Amino acid sequence: MEQKSYYHSVMLEKDKCKGCTTCLKHCPTEAIRVYGGCAHIIKERCIDCGACIQYCAYHAKVAVNEPMDKMAQFKIKVALPAPTLYGQFKGLKDVSRLLDALIAIGFDDVFEVARGAEYVSKEIKKRIDNRHVHNGMPLISSACPAIVRLIQVRFPELLDNVVDVISPMEAAALAARKRVCQNMSAAPEDVGIFFISPCPAKMTEARAPQSIKKSNVDGVISIMEIYGKLNNAMKDCRHFDHLQNAGSIGVGWAQTGGEMLAVGVENSLAVDGIENVIQALESIEDGDLSDLQYFEGLACVGGCLGGPLTFENPYVAKNRLRKLTENMPKMQEHVKNLDEPELTDEELRTTVLLQPNATLQLDNNFSVALQKMEQVETILRHLPGLDCGSCGSPSCRALAEDVVDGFAVEMDCIFKLKAELHRMSRLMVDISEKTRV
Ligand code: SF4
Numbered sequence: 001m002e003q004k005s006y007y008h009s010v011m012l013e014k015d016k017c018k019g020c021t022t023c024l025k026h027c028p029t030e031a032i033r034v035y036g037g038c039a040h041i042i043k044e045r046c047i048d049c050g051a052c053i054q055y056c057a058y059h060a061k062v063a064v065n066e067p068m069d070k071m072a073q074f075k076i077k078v079a080l081p082a083p084t085l086y087g088q089f090k091g092l093k094d095v096s097r098l099l100d101a102l103i104a105i106g107f108d109d110v111f112e113v114a115r116g117a118e119y120v121s122k123e124i125k126k127r128i129d130n131r132h133v134h135n136g137m138p139l140i141s142s143a144c145p146a147i148v149r150l151i152q153v154r155f156p157e158l159l160d161n162v163v164d165v166i167s168p169m170e171a172a173a174l175a176a177r178k179r180v181c182q183n184m185s186a187a188p189e190d191v192g193i194f195f196i197s198p199c200p201a202k203m204t205e206a207r208a209p210q211s212i213k214k215s216n217v218d219g220v221i222s223i224m225e226i227y228g229k230l231n232n233a234m235k236d237c238r239h240f241d242h243l244q245n246a247g248s249i250g251v252g253w254a255q256t257g258g259e260m261l262a263v264g265v266e267n268s269l270a271v272d273g274i275e276n277v278i279q280a281l282e283s284i285e286d287g288d289l290s291d292l293q294y295f296e297g298l299a300c301v302g303g304c305l306g307g308p309l310t311f312e313n314p315y316v317a318k319n320r321l322r323k324l325t326e327n328m329p330k331m332q333e334h335v336k337n338l339d340e341p342e343l344t345d346e347e348l349r350t351t352v353l354l355q356p357n358a359t360l361q362l363d364n365n366f367s368v369a370l371q372k373m374e375q376v377e378t379i380l381r382h383l384p385g386l387d388c389g390s391c392g393s394p395s396c397r398a399l400a401e402d403v404v405d406g407f408a409v410e411m412d413c414i415f416k417l418k419a420e421l422h423r424m425s426r427l428m429v430d431i432s433e434k435t436r437v
Pocket residue numbers: 012016017018019020021022023024034038039055056057058059060061
């Protein structure tokens with residue numbers, strides 16, 4: 001049988017972990033267990049939402065960064081800044097200054113992901129306008145890879161509603177490579193495209209895409225990592241090359257509701273924060289949001305501005321973006337020297353059907369799963385139902401499932417252990433009293 005491989009970008013630095021169980025309580029897919037005094041991630045379940053990075057007070061959870069040295073492997077290096085990057089710098093009045101700083105630190109060209117978002121917005125609008133059969137559920141945005149993975153793990157029946165348009169990052173990467181090959185007569189393999197990312201989920205999207213065969217992105221660098229270099233480079237930037245090719249519509253995608261606004265469909269809903277999105281997806285599944293045409297779900301509070309690999313507080317960054325976009329045109333269609341290639345409808349379409357990820361099921365075989373379910377229910381009846389996480393599993397049900405799967409024992413429950421120790425000590429007292437001479 002073909003073994004499916006799972007890739008994820010959030011890792012544990014063991015020596016920093018205190019086994020406090022905080023991360024375990026915030027993981028939306030129950031992907032974390034704590035045993036032996038240390039957290040462990042079940043990679044098949046991790047959707048790279050980054051919640052554990054944000055909640056770990058000991059900085060034991062980290063995203064796997066691409067070393068910047070990887071740039072040296074390519075003759076021509078292109079930076080793909082996420083629009084979130086624009087909100088990170090105090091006093092930035094002109095996006096061109098930041099884009100120039102990217103050239104100053106070693107890139108040969110820059111293509112804004114916000115411009116990719118503009119291509120994608122138009123394509124999504126077409127999908128909504130041409131949707132003749134409405135199955136009682138809205139089309140769902142594919143922009144947040146953590147939410148797409150969440151749907152694969154927890155809401156597989158909604159997968160058909162995820163819009164079949166590539167992400168702004170992929171659209172930008174495709175257009176950037178085309179432009180460089182055309183303008184600099186370069187071979188595609190000589191061009192290295194580097195996305196500057198606000199979150200680990202987008203890192204995974206570039207390394208192991210779910211809805212296209214191969215990503216056009218060659219490397220991912222976190223905003224955290226590049227922030228200091230850019231800040232310094234901006235101080236020395238004396239002239240602007242006017243590399244900006246996106247308008248406020250594309251830049252707005254960085255925050256919650258930005259995509260909804262860019263797509264321009266009135267009957268749509270934007271929700272952020274993983275728990276809120278889970279509730280909204282449950283409502284969609286139950287048919288409670290059947291009047292909606294489009295749903296934008298973002299794992300992080302504030303949207304990508306709240307990504308775990310960003311530098312600035314999301315509300316401060318949001319305010320900066322508001323000021324930066326005030327005088328921007330909606331789209332830069334009319335910008336001088338906009339010598340960029342068009343992307344066809346075909347190129348903007350996803351090429352691989354999203355598959356469910358059934359790792360939350362007890363077994364692939366239905367009758368075995370049923371048997372296991374009965375065992376789980378039996379064990380569960382004898383657990384306290386407090387979902388305290390002290391056993392190292394995120395809930396009493398998760399502990400029961402872990403016991404059935406052979407990864408834990410019932411006595412991992414501290415309440416059961418305490419009761420058992422109490423029973424044994426009583427027994428020993430009884431025995432010693434009976435045997436006293
Ligand atoms: S939050 Fe998780 S990773 Fe961080 S110290 Fe606690 S158990 Fe370890």
